[in-house]
Amino acid sequence: MARYLPEMTNNGINRLQTTIVSDEFGEHREVSLTGERPLTIYLDNREIVTLMTLGAQPELLTLGYLRNQSLVDELTHIKSIQVDWDVEAVAVTTHQQKNNLDSLMSRRISTSGCGQGTMFAHVMDSLSELKLQCPVFNAQFIYDVLHALNEYNEIYKQAGAVHGCALCQQNKVLCFVEDVGRHNAVDAISGWMWLNEIKGNDKVFYTTGRLTSEMVIKVAQMQVPLLLSRSGVTEMGLSIAQDIGIGMIARAKGKHFLVYTGQEQFETNTSLLGASAGK
Structure with a gap:
């Protein structure tokens, strides 16, 4: 059909x-x-x-x-x-x-x-109904995602003044959007997912912007359990991610990153992302 x-x-x-x-x-x-x-x-x-x-x-x-x-x-x-x-x-x-x-x-x-x-x-009132499971992940997986994103950020490289967001699966970038507001970029990706019947449960969401409450809520509504940013985290964004069960990795640049939520799912060995995120 x-x-x-x-x-x-x-x-x-x-x-x-x-x-x-x-x-x-x-x-x-x-x-x-x-x-x-x-x-x-x-x-x-x-x-x-x-x-x-x-x-x-x-x-x-x-x-x-x-x-x-x-x-x-x-x-x-x-x-x-x-x-x-x-x-x-x-x-x-x-x-x-x-x-x-x-x-x-x-x-x-x-x-x-x-x-x-x-x-x-x-939308804020419905947060109690959102529950996700952060997948198993490790440093190599984060490095692979960041490496796959290197060829993007086209507008930022030419003119700056934009944020970029991406939906990734393993180390493949499925959809990348730049806009003047990070909330616009995440909405456009959500629209793409809706139009193409793409599920979020085995995906990773990346943003160049900070992880505020609004960003965490939007990603949760897309059913994406792992959130990656090169910027920082707000207190409310952290609290909501903890309540919903989203893994949150921020300050991700080069070989450095910080795991804010989902530490129990973070493996320090060299194996790739666990099967719970790759099915």
């Missing part, structure tokens, strides 16, 4: 612009700038949120946002996603609207996510 796909535009836009700057010697040179555009999501003609984004994959970003905010229950409920940059908006039409949408949207939490991060309070 063919998987269901909503009708979608394919309106990603150019992510880089250029400008002329002066260097420390007063010499003029052309440099790249990261694009940043507002995109307002409308769900059945109702304004939901405005996101600041690179605009490279707006349809996936929209899908992932709706999924991670629990504003749409099933992919089959979505009829169409239409992005129009002339009005800087995306119109989502559903076959089946949620009856309690007003209630779900009544409380909105401003998060520490860059680029206007928000999360609806009902």
Whole structure:
């Protein structure tokens, strides 16, 4: 049976612009700038949120946002996603609207996510239902994932001012997204997973950004049990990861990393990632 796909535009836009700057010697040179555009999501003609984004994959970003905010229950409920940059908006039409949408949207939490991060309070309320099992892992596995990611971060290398996120399986990068906000990048990957029926239970999620409560919650909703970052961890992010059972590795650069949660699953020998993460 063919998987269901909503009708979608394919309106990603150019992510880089250029400008002329002066260097420390007063010499003029052309440099790249990261694009940043507002995109307002409308769900059945109702304004939901405005996101600041690179605009490279707006349809996936929209899908992932709706999924991670629990504003749409099933992919089959979505009829169409239409992005129009002339009005800087995306119109989502559903076959089946949620009856309690007003209630779900009544409380909105401003998060520490860059680029206007928000999360609806009902998502926070549902945390007690999320339970994952951190897989067995070791240093060599972390090194292999980081090595596989070396060829990515395309926009960052040219212009900076972005975060990169990736979904990995063993040492293979399945999906990599860059955006001005790390929460946008994780939402776009969630949308890609939803669209392609990709499960998260045997995957690893990588981000260049810090591991805040919002990032941990989004990754948990994707059912990914191992989280890797080259940046730091917030206290609430750590607490939520502990409660849910997510393994959290941060400050991962070169051969150095710190295991914040999942220490009991961390093997100090040279074997590769345990079978519990590779099935």
